[in-house]
Amino acid sequence: MNARNLREQLNQAHARGDYAPLLELIPYAGLIGIECARQGDELLFRLPANPDNVGNPILPAIHGGVIAGFMELAALLHVMVFTGTGSIPKIIDFSIDYLRAGHVRDTYARCQLWRQGRRVTNVAITAWQGVEAEPIATARAHFKIEEPTDT
Amino acid sequence: MNDLALLARAERFLSVLRHCQKLGMRVHAANTDGMTLVLPYSPQIAGDAQTGLVHGGVLTTLMDTTCGMATLCVLPEFELCPTLDLRIDHMHPGEAGKDVYGFAQCYRVSRDVIFTRGYAYQNDPAQPIAQVVGTFMRLGKSIKVGVGAPLATLGGEA
Numbered sequence: 001m002n003a004r005n006l007r008e009q010l011n012q013a014h015a016r017g018d019y020a021p022l023l024e025l026i027p028y029a030g031l032i033g034i035e036c037a038r039q040g041d042e043l044l045f046r047l048p049a050n051p052d053n054v055g056n057p058i059l060p061a062i063h064g065g066v067i068a069g070f071m072e073l074a075a076l077l078h079v080m081v082f083t084g085t086g087s088i089p090k091i092i093d094f095s096i097d098y099l100r101a102g103h104v105r106d107t108y109a110r111c112q113l114w115r116q117g118r119r120v121t122n123v124a125i126t127a128w129q130g131v132e133a134e135p136i137a138t139a140r141a142h143f144k145i146e147e148p149t150d151t
Numbered sequence: 152m153n154d155l156a157l158l159a160r161a162e163r164f165l166s167v168l169r170h171c172q173k174l175g176m177r178v179h180a181a182n183t184d185g186m187t188l189v190l191p192y193s194p195q196i197a198g199d200a201q202t203g204l205v206h207g208g209v210l211t212t213l214m215d216t217t218c219g220m221a222t223l224c225v226l227p228e229f230e231l232c233p234t235l236d237l238r239i240d241h242m243h244p245g246e247a248g249k250d251v252y253g254f255a256q257c258y259r260v261s262r263d264v265i266f267t268r269g270y271a272y273q274n275d276p277a278q279p280i281a282q283v284v285g286t287f288m289r290l291g292k293s294i295k296v297g298v299g300a301p302l303a304t305l306g307g308e309a
Binding site: 024025026027028030031032051052053054055056057059062063064066067068069070072073077088090092093094095096097098101 | 214215
């Protein structure tokens with residue numbers, strides 16, 4: 001897919017609030033089952049409870065890696081939608097702090113684009129289950145993006 | 152604990168992690184130096200359907216599991232060690248269609264916390280595709296995997 005096609009698809013998805021066509025470009029998004037919805041001007045990400053995502057059989061709890069993957073995906077989609085990039089951003093590094101156990105319930109995430117440079121963006125991600133003010137994990141990521149073109 | 156017993160313990164541990172089973176992860180090697188797991192390639196773990204490159208989040212899952220299981224190499228008895236934090240640096244994009252190996256070791260074991268580091272590679276361990284550091288909490292020996300696990304002990308968060 002060329003840059004213009006991807007941007008068109010991004011703009012359409014954001015205008016309609018239907019991000020499923022974007023998620024289809026990313027097989028891993030389907031594997032863990034991430035969903036994305038528009039809330040006003042913001043994006044809210046959801047990871048529905050799924051026994052296949054469990055990594056601690058005793059609690060049971062969602063695998064920490066799945067929580068990280070969900071948050072990285074959320075950040076990626078957030079960056080794609082809000083920077084107008086023409087290609088899928090590349091992850092440079094990712095750092096996560098686990099604050100509470102992620103029970104087998106729906107998990108939500110929201111992102112904050114702290115800095116968009118010409119080549120690199122810095123994004124913070126917060127994930128929670130019941131109460132947004134009590135996150136189960138916070139993370140931050142750097143992505144390399146292709147410079148947005150004015151088409 | 153000898154390497155054979157360690158390998159058996161590692162395989163038993165990995166076998167009850169449902170998401171890791173879904174990804175088809177296996178223990179490649181386990182000894183006093185550290186833990187090596189292997190993540191077989193499949194199209195479903197790609198981050199981009201066109202290139203087929205493995206998504207960063209899957210590598211985080213591989214390395215979180217590998218670092219967590221590296222604690223088995225240094226603890227005389229099983230302790231559940233949840234991840235406190237994890238950082239992953241992506242060195243190279245890797246190659247589509249190839250299995251990914253994760254290696255990790257513990258470089259400091261304190262009373263409450265275990266510090267681990269590791270890397271993910273495909274062809275050559277000297278050319279890692281990702282580097283990782285992770286810190287794990289020690290919850291103590293009273294918690295065991297399997298039947299009769301004291302659920303209540305784990306219910307309260309540390």
